[in-house]
Amino acid sequence: MCGIVGYLGDRNVYEVLINGLKRLEYRGYDSAGLALVAPGGEIKIYKSKGKVSNLEAYCSGKDLTSRVGIAHTRWATHGEPSDCNAHPHYSEDGNLALVHNGTIENYQLLKEALQQHGCKFHTETDTEVLVQLVEHIRVTNNCTTLEALQAALKQVIGAFAVAVVEKNNPDMVLAARRSSPLVIGIGDGEYFLGSDGTPFVEYTSKVVYVKDDEIAVMERNKPLKLVNLDNVEKKIDVKKLQLSIAQLEKGGYPHFMLKEIFEQPITMRDCIRGRVVEGGSRVILNGVMDNKDKFLNCNRIIIVACGTSWHAALLGKQLIQDMCRIPVEVEYASEFRYSHPVITDRDVVIAVSQSGETADTLAAIQIARSKGAFVYGVSNVVGASIPRETDSGTYIHVGPEIGVASTKAFTGQVLVFTMIALSVAQYKGTLTTEQVKAVGEYLMRIPQLVKETLKLNDKIRNLSLIYTYARNFLYLGRGYSYPVALEGALKLKEISYIHAEGYPAAEMKHGPIALIDSEMPTVIVAPKDHLYEKIVSNVQQVKSRGGSIIAIVTKGDTTIRELADHVLEVPSVPECLTPLITSIPLQLLSYYIAINKGKDVDMPRNLAKSVTVE
Ligand code: M6R
DSSP states (O other): OOEEEEEESSSOHHHHHHHHHHHHGGGOOSEEEEEEEOTTSOEEEEEEESOHHHHHHHHTTSOOOOSEEEEEEEOOSSSOSSTTTSSOEEOTTSSEEEEEEEEETTHHHHHHHHHHTTOOOOSSOHHHHHHHHHHHHHHHHTOOHHHHHHHHHHHOOEEEEEEEEESSSTTEEEEEEEBSOOEEEEOSSOEEEESSSGGGTTTOOEEEEOOTTEEEEEETTSOOEEEETTOOBOOOOOEEOOOOGGGGSOTTOSSHHHHHHHTHHHHHHHHHTTTEEGGGTEEOOHHHHHTHHHHHHOSEEEEEEOHHHHHHHHHHHHHHHHHHOOOEEEEEHHHHTTSOOOOOTTEEEEEEESSSOOHHHHHHHHHHHHTTOEEEEEESSTTOHHHHHSSEEEEOOOOOOOSSSOSHHHHHHHHHHHHHHHHHHHHHTSSOHHHHHHHHHHHHHHHHHHHHHGGGHHHHHHHHHHHTTOSEEEEEEOTTHHHHHHHHHHHHHHHHOOEEEEEEGGGGGGTGGGGOSTTOOEEEEEOSSTTHHHHHHHHHHHHTTTOOEEEEEETTOOHHHHHOSEEEEEOOOOGGGHHHHHHHHHHHHHHHHHHHTTOOSSSOTTOOSSOOOO
């Protein structure tokens, strides 16, 4: 949700910034801008509505000479996407320019106070309030910009990552954060700044993750300094960035989403590597092993997440309940945080987040920790806030997911839940070694079976042509296939903008059945499992009302083939592993429908990859 880039050094600043913005575009793409500090100190600001390519076109032919700069790609919160509301924003006197990711909740109050001091505002953003506040404090107290920023951030309520450059001090960048990500890259006599490490991966792998209420002071020819809002110096912990450029490129695919769908045989292998061992009869997750008492003695497990991660959490619930016989609840993090939850130190809270930065999930973690619960994270991005804020956890290790619509991260999360369930079950004794092995063996074969499933690609591309102009879709599933149906519907909504509802198949008769007619395609996830006979009845109910049916079935299924308009056959696996297979054709179906409609699947409208605001 908004991407920040910064650079101080001797390279071509503009190039570093614009290429960095392209890498961060997945975080927001309604407008972009940059501030370049010219050698004499003058700050030049260039902004443009729309994608980074618009900004690039706008900058073409301009004098972009500079040695320091900051840049931003926006996901609008306050004020519509426009040239004017795009960041950077500057102080009225032109001394400061600032970019911001997050929201300043008390911006209206701060704005009114500044207006009483004669400040004028030119945009609808909360960010302009912050930059004017910093400069107002600097001028009235005759202090440094660092001191003014410290004082201003003490007044701010909300989440932010900010970067500031100053005309009076042209060889300095200040950057601060609270609940929004910010990473410093340390080069040889140069500093980089990013919302994550992607903008500067080719230049340095030495990174420092800025913590809440810390300000990084980057000055030419001086070592990095980290201070808190009371100006106490903080320890600098340099880490190694675990990222490669190849992971950030499309590798011959037209879109990141398709690349990420097709990567799943590899990402799944990476996810289980070294964790499912001894021919599948043992599962080792260090986070669970080191904390097995917490899992064995807990009263219940609560899983908190948002969006696709919440769908993975629903599967986590079924897996853990089935295999470990521990009660599990699943909550939307956004609801949980304001629900006055009853949590004790006998609860285990599992927070699931691909980005590891989702604001609602982070807030839920803080509440759970404050009540003494043991908090376990399931995340993809190494070093992100959620893995740092949790007591322990497991990375899904599927590599950077750039497409806004989550695909490989979902299957990675489901795999991790499968391994959590299996490992707790083996410690608890709720599954025998043979039972663990029966699943574990298949788990090791899953990457190959996913590869086979991906052979449905051409069939799904053709099928998608029939349904491109449908206005609504219903997705149905039962048991393990119900969260898969929810996820399939979400994928379609996100990238094709077709309305789609996911429903437990048996609930259809309690309402949604009224929607069914020849215009309403129904996607039914119906692998051979213990609810198979039941879902066949649901298929019949749709059929007898004239609905058209696309069914995901186990290879060799003849019953549903007779009823459905189209069947997509997938390999047979144990019931608890079916989501890892059945979700693949749904990802492809949504991808191709969106492509047929000419939509931008990697950057769908209004969305952002990392939701760091409430
Ligand atoms: O990074 P997270 O997993 O915490 O993100 C949660 C949701 O914002 C995310 O899953 C969203 O729903 C995706 N766009 C789904 O494709």
